[in-house]
Amino acid sequence: MEALDTILEQVEQLAQLMARHNAVQLELREGALQIALTRAKSAESIAHTEEAMPPLFVSGYAKPASAPEAPADDLWQPLAALEVRSEFVGYCTPAPIAEGNAVERGQVLATVEVLGIPNEVVAPLPGVLERWAVEAGQPVQYGQVIAYLRPLSET
Known part of the structure; x- marks a missing residue:
């Protein structure tokens, strides 16, 4: 907060x-x-x-x-949902976090595999996962929205 x-x-x-x-x-x-x-x-x-x-x-x-x-x-x-974006180009696998669940700052939200190397995408701040914007195994581009996160102070 x-x-x-x-x-x-x-x-x-x-x-x-x-x-x-x-x-x-x-x-x-x-x-x-x-x-x-x-x-x-x-x-x-x-x-x-x-x-x-x-x-x-x-x-x-x-x-x-x-x-x-x-x-x-x-x-x-008012702040709505923060767009969590990929910093990598590759195949995305969202973490097993259900929509509506709370996440902590630094918690892994997804993994983007680049040339066989997994790269973590973490929550920039504590909040509630509003919804996923990608599905497991889906290719993602740099800057593509992976998830929408509502800051805790807004929940």
């Missing part, structure tokens, strides 16, 4: 930095964690352009398409 709080604090700091420097988009990758931030344009600049950017969001934590737009002062969207 502390890890998630730390990540959220870092995301808030990045958003403030973007606002200070008038940046519209930022992408950050660290291990299995990937964050993309997009800042909404001000009402004044939207009036002068046809295309408006969506409100600030964290990649992998998308709101439903039918959800109402967030007010301008409430740019943060």
